[in-house]
Amino acid sequence: MPELPEVEVLRRSLEPVLVGDRIERVEVRETRLREPVRRAQLARRVVGTSILRLDRRSKYLLIELSGGSSLVIHLGMSGRLTVVDAAAPLEPHEHVAFFLASGRRLRFRDPRRFGLVFALATHRREDSHHFEGLGPEPLTELFSGATLEAAAVGRRGPVKSFLMNNAVVVGVGNIYASESLFQAGIHPSRSVARISRQRWQALAVAAKEVLGRAIDQGGTTLNDFTDGTGHEGYFQVSLAVYDREGHPCPRCGSSVRRQVHAGRSTYFCPRCQR
DNA sequence: CGGGCGGCCTGGAGGC
């Protein structure tokens, strides 16, 4: 489900409704996520704390709590996080629920259970191994054509997989990798060893533009993504190539093609992307 | 060392 834009949309939607509220109780109904949920540690670190602010690093949502601890949530492929009334009926796959002093609950659902829920004792994400080795945030000045060019030195392989490598740049998943490469006019199979400085620059600009526009439009709702208050995104109507095999390229009308890179579907225009 | 692939899970879509 969620790449950087969806997590950022989620963060922005939850911040105004969560900040200042207090977590009174945590209910863990299923511990078998990508990593086991540590019930006792989670409760110890979050119960009785107030929510100070929401942050994001890569595709991780970080909820900073009073007392110095942090709640960290990753949505995996199918995770959803929403605020509902405390009395709202339990939904299928609602694995973790945080009951708030306001009479609401923060509900974590995740059918495929690839997500993560854990708490850090501090606000410093460096204290978790999950944040080691992550590349720059794409929407900051730490990410540029020069960043990409430098990261590509001595490497091989298709630029599409490279762009999805979180050590190179974070947050670009399968949808936005295809869309950014389309926008930059670069063929997804092109070797990273054969990309000019100008085209690295174009790719960085395209990735920033695509991710930023996706955030502005509330993210991509292909199946079931919503923000923290249940609103769907509408960037899916702006997708130029993703999941559009056989449809006309919006620029030239050629038929959009699908290829597989590292086991993931890639969509591109064979004429506009070289 | 880096790239590719299978595996982790469930559910929905489509074919027969």
Added chain:
DNA sequence: TGCCTCCAGGCCGCCC
């Protein structure tokens, strides 16, 4: 209707 296969927005570990 049912049963089967394939596929899905992420990430990790193993293999070459």
